[in-house]
Amino acid sequence: MSFDTPPAAGCRDAPILKQRGQHEVFCGLTGIIWLHRKMQDAFFLVVGSRTCAHLLQSAAGVMIFAEPRFGTVILEETDLAGLADAQDELEREVARLLTRRPDIRQLFLVGSCPSEVIKLDLARAAERLTLTHSPHVRVLNYSGSGIETTFTQGEDACLASMVPTLPETDARQLMLVGALPDVVEDQALELLAQMGIEAVCVLPTRRRDDPLSVGPNTVFALTQPFLGDTLTALERRGARHLPAPFPFGEQGTTAWLRAVADEFGVDDATFERVTAAPRTRAARAVTQAAETLAGKSVFFFPDSQLEIPLARFLTRECGMTAIEVGAPFIHKSIVGPDLELLETGPQLAEGQDVDCQLDRCRAARPDLTVCGLGLANPLEAEGLATKWAIELVFTPVHFYEQAGDLAGLFSRPLRRRAALRLEAAE
Amino acid sequence: MKLTLWTYEGPPHVGAMRVATAMKGLHYVLHAPQGDTYADLLFTMIERRNHRPPVTYTTFQARDLGADTANLFKTACQNAYDRFRPEAMIVGASCTAELIQDDPGGMAETMGLPVPVIALELPSYQRKENFGADETLFRIIRALARPADRTAQITCNLIGATGLGFRHRDDMTELTGLLSDMGISVNVTAPYGATPSDIKRLGAAHFNVLMYPETGEAACRWMERELGLPFTRTVPIGVGATRDFLTEISVLTGLPVRLDESRLRLPWYSASVDSTYLTGKRVFLFGDGTHVAAAARIARDEMGFEVVGLGCYNREMARPIRALAMEYGVEPLITDDYLEVEATIEALAPEMILGTQMERMIGKRLGIPCAVISAPVHVQDFPARYSPQMGIEGANVIFDTWVHPLVMGLEEHLLHMFRDDFEFHDAAGASHHGGAHVANEAGGPAPQPAASPRGISAKENAQAGAEVIWLADAERELRKIPFFVRGKARRNTEIFATRKGLREIGIDTLYEAKAHYAR
Numbered sequence: 001m002s003f004d005t006p007p008a009a010g011c012r013d014a015p016i017l018k019q020r021g022q023h024e025v026f027c028g029l030t031g032i033i034w035l036h037r038k039m040q041d042a043f044f045l046v047v048g049s050r051t052c053a054h055l056l057q058s059a060a061g062v063m064i065f066a067e068p069r070f071g072t073v074i075l076e077e078t079d080l081a082g083l084a085d086a087q088d089e090l091e092r093e094v095a096r097l098l099t100r101r102p103d104i105r106q107l108f109l110v111g112s113c114p115s116e117v118i119k120l121d122l123a124r125a126a127e128r129l130t131l132t133h134s135p136h137v138r139v140l141n142y143s144g145s146g147i148e149t150t151f152t153q154g155e156d157a158c159l160a161s162m163v164p165t166l167p168e169t170d171a172r173q174l175m176l177v178g179a180l181p182d183v184v185e186d187q188a189l190e191l192l193a194q195m196g197i198e199a200v201c202v203l204p205t206r207r208r209d210d211p212l213s214v215g216p217n218t219v220f221a222l223t224q225p226f227l228g229d230t231l232t233a234l235e236r237r238g239a240r241h242l243p244a245p246f247p248f249g250e251q252g253t254t255a256w257l258r259a260v261a262d263e264f265g266v267d268d269a270t271f272e273r274v275t276a277a278p279r280t281r282a283a284r285a286v287t288q289a290a291e292t293l294a295g296k297s298v299f300f301f302p303d304s305q306l307e308i309p310l311a312r313f314l315t316r317e318c319g320m321t322a323i324e325v326g327a328p329f330i331h332k333s334i335v336g337p338d339l340e341l342l343e344t345g346p347q348l349a350e351g352q353d354v355d356c357q358l359d360r361c362r363a364a365r366p367d368l369t370v371c372g373l374g375l376a377n378p379l380e381a382e383g384l385a386t387k388w389a390i391e392l393v394f395t396p397v398h399f400y401e402q403a404g405d406l407a408g409l410f411s412r413p414l415r416r417r418a419a420l421r422l423e424a425a426e
Numbered sequence: 427m428k429l430t431l432w433t434y435e436g437p438p439h440v441g442a443m444r445v446a447t448a449m450k451g452l453h454y455v456l457h458a459p460q461g462d463t464y465a466d467l468l469f470t471m472i473e474r475r476n477h478r479p480p481v482t483y484t485t486f487q488a489r490d491l492g493a494d495t496a497n498l499f500k501t502a503c504q505n506a507y508d509r510f511r512p513e514a515m516i517v518g519a520s521c522t523a524e525l526i527q528d529d530p531g532g533m534a535e536t537m538g539l540p541v542p543v544i545a546l547e548l549p550s551y552q553r554k555e556n557f558g559a560d561e562t563l564f565r566i567i568r569a570l571a572r573p574a575d576r577t578a579q580i581t582c583n584l585i586g587a588t589g590l591g592f593r594h595r596d597d598m599t600e601l602t603g604l605l606s607d608m609g610i611s612v613n614v615t616a617p618y619g620a621t622p623s624d625i626k627r628l629g630a631a632h633f634n635v636l637m638y639p640e641t642g643e644a645a646c647r648w649m650e651r652e653l654g655l656p657f658t659r660t661v662p663i664g665v666g667a668t669r670d671f672l673t674e675i676s677v678l679t680g681l682p683v684r685l686d687e688s689r690l691r692l693p694w695y696s697a698s699v700d701s702t703y704l705t706g707k708r709v710f711l712f713g714d715g716t717h718v719a720a721a722a723r724i725a726r727d728e729m730g731f732e733v734v735g736l737g738c739y740n741r742e743m744a745r746p747i748r749a750l751a752m753e754y755g756v757e758p759l760i761t762d763d764y765l766e767v768e769a770t771i772e773a774l775a776p777e778m779i780l781g782t783q784m785e786r787m788i789g790k791r792l793g794i795p796c797a798v799i800s801a802p803v804h805v806q807d808f809p810a811r812y813s814p815q816m817g818i819e820g821a822n823v824i825f826d827t828w829v830h831p832l833v834m835g836l837e838e839h840l841l842h843m844f845r846d847d848f849e850f851h852d853a854a855g856a857s858h859h860g861g862a863h864v865a866n867e868a869g870g871p872a873p874q875p876a877a878s879p880r881g882i883s884a885k886e887n888a889q890a891g892a893e894v895i896w897l898a899d900a901e902r903e904l905r906k907i908p909f910f911v912r913g914k915a916r917r918n919t920e921i922f923a924t925r926k927g928l929r930e931i932g933i934d935t936l937y938e939a940k941a942h943y944a945r
Contacts, residue, residue: 023485027461049521049550054436055464073427077551089427097429113459113522146461147488355509374466374478381476
């Protein structure tokens with residue numbers, strides 16, 4: 001199986017099972033946990049309930065103690081009774097917060113289910129607060145509520161809220177869109193620079209004052225598949241989307257770079273010179289890590305929208321068979337190139353009815369199940385090996401140098417199962 | 427609105443989940459938006475449960491808002507019944523569903539399900555997790571328990587142990603053993619491990635053991651009134667409390683107290699000379715009201731510590747904690763704001779903290795040893811080994827847990843006797859503290875240079891020494907003074923110097939001060 005031979009029939013037009021029912025997923029607020037690490041002068045202020053605060057704390061684990069740049073203003077009875085003073089209350093809390101943290105340059109008011117349901121106008125609050133605290137602090141708003149967003153969509157909503165505020169430019173440039181770990185972002189920029197593509201900016205930037213602009217001569221490539229609204233917002237600013245498979249694994253990274261290189265007229269020799277060495281390294285690392293994976297079957301529960309590109313990586317580069325690939329949403333205009341490379345066979349599923357999906361999973365008895373933490377231990381106890389999906393969002397997994405690590409994340413649970421010589425007590 | 431970075435308690439529906447997850451044959455249908463399922467992982471990860479919590483979420487989305495959410499609830503309820511066939515169900519709303527006012531209880535009632543369906547009213551914008559658990563257990567018991575003939579032999583119920591409870595699993599085992607030594611067997615433990623049919627026969631017991639007031643008091647009060655079951659007031663954490671608890675039971679039942687103390691080691695360990703260095707260690711206590719009250723008694727009466735401050739985060743226990751603080755002559759701290767807790771700890775500068783996961787992190791930041799005595803806790807405090815807090819073995823566990831983070835007495839002495847030795851200088855710290863710990867014995871911290879890793883001592887030095895500077899030779903001389911009086915000597919010298927209007931402390935000042943205070 002090689003990259004040069006895409007499957008005879010990909011999954012682009014495969015039927016998609018759409019189900020409604022209980023969703024076992026995070027809401028968009030969870031995106032704050034990695035976004036606040038990326039944007040070093042931003043504070044994320046959730047306007048919500050105790051549940052929202054408890055969710056962030058449970059999901060962030062110990063990170064909450066490292067002087068976090070996120071918090072929750074918890075709505076109380078009095079806020080629900082009279083909406084009039086909600087704006088004043090918010091202004092007071094924000095003023096207190098900004099006094100305590102003068103290093104904050106951008107403040108995101110993050111909407112939650114309660115604030116959306118009572119129709120608290122955070123957009124207006126953000127405008128008013130910007131007037132009060134400018135120029136030092138810019139206040140934006142987006143919704144991370146569970147009724148509107150699923151897990152990584154929180155990042156999408158956040159980035160989309162920033163697009164209208166970007167300065168206009170006519171310069172011909174490439175924009176990378178998606179929050180990547182710094183080390184990965186630097187690798188990507190270095191590869192592009194070696195190919196002579198120097199006019200590159202990244203959304204989001206690490207700090208508010210880092211250069212970032214958009215305009216009709218901007219082309220942008222997504223590094224994450226969950227950025228549908230951001231894509232629309234950028235197109236509205238005149239920028240053009242560059243469709244490509246996502247940079248997971250050696251083949252995904254090469255295809256992604258290829259799409260960018262073609263757009264910027266990089267010749268084949270240059271492309272070959274820049275990518276040859278890291279390609280070989282990545283392919284070798286994947287082969288080593290994937291020994292355990294070849295011939296095994298995998299089942300994806302919906303979580304982050306990374307499922308389709310990851311299924312493409314696992315089937316094409318690690319020799320796995322996909323049984324079901326569930327995703328919370330499937331944007332064909334974004335994951336189309338990955339769907340084309342995914343051999344027909346797996347059931348594609350959008351949305352979820354978790355009990356029905358569990359029934360399908362138990363019936364299929366996959367070798368590896370990729371799922372959330374609420375399902376992982378119960379499935380392990382039933383004898384199914386699991387890989388918990390959240391790690392795939394937090395860990396550096398994109399581009400060549402991480403390809404081996406990415407395969408390793410999936411092979412580790414299987415190697416552990418093989419290593420343990422214990423019968424479970426229960 | 428209130429800005430919050432860390433919450434000690436979750437919302438009340440998490441309390442209801444703790445009851446549902448603790449039980450068997452009960453299913454909880456929670457009217458909640460997508461995302462609220464995060465709470466599942468508290469049970470599957472922190473408590474390491476091997477099954478999903480018995481909770482069905484309606485998962486409504488923005489497009490469902492309007493009349494549709496009611497149908498969504500009914501469908502979810504019916505599906506949950508058809509799939510899981512529980513003996514009874516509880517239904518309720520999370521914070522968002524509370525705002526859309528669908529009335530889960532009323533809707534479930536109209537569905538005519540063939541099992542009891544118990545409606546929960548949990549005010550999410552006023553109350554918290556512990557209330558949710560207490561209220562849920564009360565509702566379940568009120569709906570299902572009926573008066574019954576007493577068992578022929580003396581039996582009791584254990585009330586209050588839930589999912590995600592701090593050491594609840596092992597406390598039940600320990601209590602069952604204690605009671606069995608007295609000739610009392612356990613009728614039902616609830617909610618932990620109970621089915622709805624077990625709840626129905628609660629009334630057959632002779633009395634209730636209220637293990638945790640936070641999660642079982644409302645139910646016990648109702649059973650006292652309606653089923654004639656008296657309940658115990660003493661929580662048997664610590665040696666004294668365990669003995670009082672058995673006396674209380676003896677009064678309730680007329681049985682003589684029988685306590686097998688052959689495995690009880692805390693009193694001797696605490697009396698042995700190795701523990702002398704524990705005397706007067708200044709401790710600060712924070713957590714839920716029950717565990718703090720129990721810990722305060724152990725700290726003062728069984729370990730010989732000095733309690734310098736105490737408080738709790740659950741305002742339901744504010745009254746008893748205030749009374750307790752008065753008894754101990756300290757200021758009570760009733761707050762759910764960890765920044766306030768941190769500020770109090772910094773001000774009191776205790777030598778040890780007994781608290782929750784959060785206080786552990788505060789302790790780490792300030793360089794103060796800490797042991798965990800109360801929820802909320804992380805995964806390491808749901809241990810594989812047997813480690814109750816209650817009863818005989820609980821006392822042993824507590825002795826070990828509390829002493830462990832402190833530098834061992836002998837180790838501390840050696841550290842100072844050989845303090846000029848290259849391996850044993852002050853900054854090297856105790857071996858099991860990874861080199862980060864600096865000994866801090868009664869009498870206050872040693873005059874460390876500014877590079878001291880201990881936040882508190884650095885701050886104290888900065889405050890106390892803001893006006894006077896120790897010259898190098900005086901500081902060297904000060905280090906020759908035995909550690910247990912060194913801190914006092916340092917403070918006295920500084921006060922002396924300030925009074926004399928001196929800006930620098932030399933060897934002469936040091937000895938003049940010594941002579942001054944010797945009079």
